[in-house]
Amino acid sequence: MAPAIRPPETAQALPREAYLSQEHFQKELERIFYSTWQYAGHVSEFPTTGSYKRFAVGDVDLLLVRAGDGAINALHNVCRHRGAQLVSDGTGTCKRALTCHYHGWAYNHDGSLRGAPKMGGDFDKTQFGLKRAHTEIWNGCVFVHLGDQPPTPVRESLAEVVWPYADLDRAKVAEAVTYEVETNWKICWENALECYHCAINHPELVRVFDQDGDAGGADGGDDYVYFVNPLLGDSLSVTLSGNLESKVLFECTTPLDEARGFFQWHTSTFEMVASPDCVAVMTYTPLAPNRTRITQTFLVPEKAEGGTDYDPGTLFELHKLAREQDNQLCTSVQKGVTNPAYVPGPFNDIYEVENLRFLDVYWKLMGDTSDLF
Ligand code: FES
Ligand SMILES: [Fe+2]
Incomplete structure (x- = not known):
């Protein structure tokens, strides 16, 4: 990775404006979220x-x-006639x-224009497919990329990330929980990157999760971290008991006590915490400088039935529980950085190493920020 381009005044944490400024937020959308792979769902959410x-x-x-050939196409939700939104439900x-409610133009599942009422014989439908x-x-996870040019494939970027399950692409979504939190997306992500805060804020989690497990830096590539989820004692899952809490497990390709994973991809603010009985997928979507949508999606093996094989x-x-605890912390930090007295503080160089890696990725993606600071 090229050297980070950090404004000199931000040798450690980010400046206040990075969490508050609408202009900065807009640049982040353009330079990060419109320019990197983003998680959009699991293949099981497109059954037919x-x-x-x-x-x-x-x-x-x-x-x-999902098209007839099995492909999952990403189509811009805007009609090529007068720009109406085609679909408003989730x-x-x-x-x-896909038929537009305004004048009835209809599109195939691949986005090509199928019909346009009364447009006349000279009208060339081939020119008006959806963008x-x-x-x-990747492992059953559907990623989208908004860039014009073909991006580096996910499988290439994450070639060294090998999940210890053979059937993640045949999992299903058991439950998805969404939170809208009054905080900047980077505060959420920075919180997710370290367990320095765990001992005093996640008493239940630290009975199971080894808070020192990734101290001093973890394995990973330039823009992601991936390691075997460090659990304590005989724990096999991120559950209150530490026990596996389902009768149906993923098809593990490693011994059970190694069949778990912790993955965070900085450029996508995408996180997976995997245990043999459940894979939790987290995404952090910016809504405004001080508002973020956090989604927790719980994947289970396709044969696992809630209420029979496991108690949701x-x-x-x-x-x-840990998510709700973190939401409160992130809200508190947003309030703090809004205070004019806020100045960036130093990172702990053992427990917050991953935060520095994120900032390297962040400044590289943001490029020249002289117009912002
Ligand atoms: S805007 Fe969609 S058919 Fe007219
Ligand atoms: Fe936390």
Whole structure:
């Protein structure tokens, strides 16, 4: 990776404006969220031809649609006639065509224009397909990329990340929880990158999770971290008991006590915490300088049935509890950085090493910020 381009005054944490400024926020959308791979869902959320799910970040609004050939296409959710939004609900199924509610133009599942009422014989339908974004499926996770040029494939960027499960692409979404938190997205991400705060804020988690497990730096590439999730004692899962809380486990390709993973991809603010009984996927989507949507999606093996094979209240409980504890911390930090007295503080050079790696990635993506600071 090229040397980080950090404004000299931000040798450690970010300056106050980075958490508050609308102008800075807009640049982040353009330079990061519109220019890197973003997680949009799991393949199981597109079970049949015509299944769709919306993905929105900033002003961008995409429609991911399963086509008849099995592909999941990312189509911009804007009609090529007068620009109406095609779909306003979050998920659904359109069996044959996506039909615009305004004048009735209809689009195929690959975005090509199928019909445009009364447009006349000279009208060339081939010129008015929906605009598309790039998609790629990695371990069952569907990523989208908004750039014009074909991006570096996810599988290439993450070639060294090998999940200890053979069937992650055949998992299913057991539950998804969404929080809107009054905080900047980077405060959420910075919080997720370190466990320095765990001992006094996550008493339940640290009975299971080894807070020193990644101290001093963890394995990973330039822009991600990946390691075997460090659990304490005989713990096998991120549950309150530390026990596996489901009768149906993922198809583990390693011994059970190593069949877990912790993955954070900085350029996508995408996080996976994997145990043999449950994989928790977290995303952090910026809504405003001081507002972030956090989604926790819990994947389980496709054959696992809630209420029969596992109790959802038990299996996901620790993940949710820690998330709610972190939400309060992130809200508190946003209040603090809003105070004019805030100045960036130093990182702990053992427990917050990953925060520095994130800042390197961040400044590289942001490029020249002389117009912002
Ligand atoms: S805006 Fe969609 S058909 Fe006219
Ligand atoms: Fe935390």
